[in-house]
Amino acid sequence: AQKVTQAQTEISVVEKEDVTLDCVYETRDTTYYLFWYKQPPSGELVFLIRRNSFDEQNEISGRYSWNFQKSTSSFNFTITASQVVDSAVYFCALASGSRLTFGEGTQLTVNP
Amino acid sequence: EPEVTQTPSHQVTQMGQEVILRCVPISNHLYFYWYRQILGQKVEFLVSFYNNEISEKSEIFDDQFSVERPDGSNFTLKIRSTKLEDSAMYFCASSPGYEQYFGPGTRLTVT
Numbered sequence: 001a002q003k004v005t006q007a008q009t010e011i012s013v014v015e016k017e018d019v020t021l022d023c024v025y026e027t028r029d030t031t032y033y034l035f036w037y038k039q040p041p042s043g044e045l046v047f048l049i050r051r052n053s054f055d056e057q058n059e060i061s062g063r064y065s066w067n068f069q070k071s072t073s074s075f076n077f078t079i080t081a082s083q084v085v086d087s088a089v090y091f092c093a094l095a096s097g098s099r100l101t102f103g104e105g106t107q108l109t110v111n112p
Numbered sequence: 113e114p115e116v117t118q119t120p121s122h123q124v125t126q127m128g129q130e131v132i133l134r135c136v137p138i139s140n141h142l143y144f145y146w147y148r149q150i151l152g153q154k155v156e157f158l159v160s161f162y163n164n165e166i167s168e169k170s171e172i173f174d175d176q177f178s179v180e181r182p183d184g185s186n187f188t189l190k191i192r193s194t195k196l197e198d199s200a201m202y203f204c205a206s207s208p209g210y211e212q213y214f215g216p217g218t219r220l221t222v223t
Contacts, residue, residue: 033210035211035212037214042216043201043216043217044214044215044216044217045155045203045205045214045217046214047211047212047213047214050210050211052210091154091155093155095210095212097168098143098145098160098162098167098168099145099157099160099168099170100145100147100155100157100212101157102154102155102156103154104153104154105154
């Protein structure tokens with residue numbers, strides 16, 4: 001069975017701070033995909049990044065960066081110099097087969 | 113940029129009634145999905161659909177639910193005899209292969 005754990009329920013930071021959202025996953029599959037989605041207050045789910053289990057190269061995209069460590073089954077997400085518009089719920093998700101298994105989500109609030 | 117669209121944005125129905133939620137996936141995508149999110153909770157997988165048939169379904173997707181691709185563009189979720197606990201946001205998603213792109217959701221309220 002697949003499981004995704006986001007231990008941080010809520011995080012509150014002040015604008016311009018860096019913030020890291022943690023994600024730990026469990027799977028018995030050797031091939032799988034990991035994702036981060038953003039859900040702003042308007043409610044839609046916005047795809048941010050996909051990583052496959054064979055690619056542990058970390059990625060930076062603008063203010064976003066991701067740290068995938070297979071040895072610890074973690075796929076953490078960092079926002080550098082946070083902005084108020086980053087306020088949202090962030091979901092980590094795992095795919096093996098066709099379904100996505102989501103974590104509980106982390107509510108990020110960036111205060112001005 | 114192509115988007116997944118869903119109609120209606122909000123549906124209110126009485127317990128026991130049937131509802132049909134509609135989705136238009138991104139046109140060149142081959143895989144289609146339905147998820148639901150009960151208010152304040154995580155997103156849960158319902159069903160995936162490929163090549164005009166269900167490829168995977170969750171424990172939630174019981175006989176009350178059905179999906180259909182009635183034409184080349186629409187993908188529908190039917191809920192027969194709705195229950196109060198079916199109240200949730202229902203998301204449609206489509207995928208070219210790996211990443212799934214979600215629609216804006218339909219908020220279903222069962223009274």
